[in-house]
Amino acid sequence: MAQAPKLNRNPLIRYALLAIGWLSVALGVIGIFLPVLPTTPFLLLAAACFMRSSERFYLWLTSHPHLGPWIRDYLDGEGIPLKGKIYAISLMWLSIGFSCYLVPLFWARTFMLTSAVLVTLYILRQKTRASL
Incomplete structure (x- = not known):
């Protein structure tokens, strides 16, 4: 474990x-x-x-x-299912995109987009499992 x-x-x-x-x-x-x-x-x-x-x-x-x-x-290091990666990244970008549309502050948009890029890179670097 x-x-x-x-x-x-x-x-x-x-x-x-x-x-x-x-x-x-x-x-x-x-x-x-x-x-x-x-x-x-x-x-x-x-x-x-x-x-x-x-x-x-x-x-x-x-x-x-x-x-x-x-x-x-x-x-245990077995990774994240491909479906989970796609789901997480898609929903994150959808919600970040909507948030950027609603929030007019440049610094807030920059922070949200930077966070989304970093989280996306982290998820993509994780080992991919075939299924759950």
């Missing part, structure tokens, strides 16, 4: 990470049924938050029969 949890000792940070983790799990589960919400990034964020806040929730999430495979394959 992947790395062992590295718990944060600050209780305020741990509770914030737990809250973000559970919100990410909720959004990830909704994303399974809602095509405009990506599942994998939210579940990976939840796993990262739980890894630093709760070993119990981290183990629960990574060993969950339905949610675990979304995370384990990525953490």
Whole structure:
């Protein structure tokens, strides 16, 4: 399996990470049924938050029969399915494009486009799996 949890000792940070983790799990589960919400990034964020806040929730999430495979394959270095890459990049660029249309500030558009380019490059550099 992947790395062992590295718990944060600050209780305020741990509770914030737990809250973000559970919100990410909720959004990830909704994303399974809602095509405009990506599942994998939210579940990976939840796993990262739980890894630093709760070993119990981290183990629960990574060993969950339905949610675990979304995370384990990525953490074990098996990569991201091609369909997931296309889906994530397409939706990201669609939402960034729409946001750039709505936001007239040059600096905000520059930040959004730079972020989109960097995330796209990161996703493309990840190993590609045949299917989920």
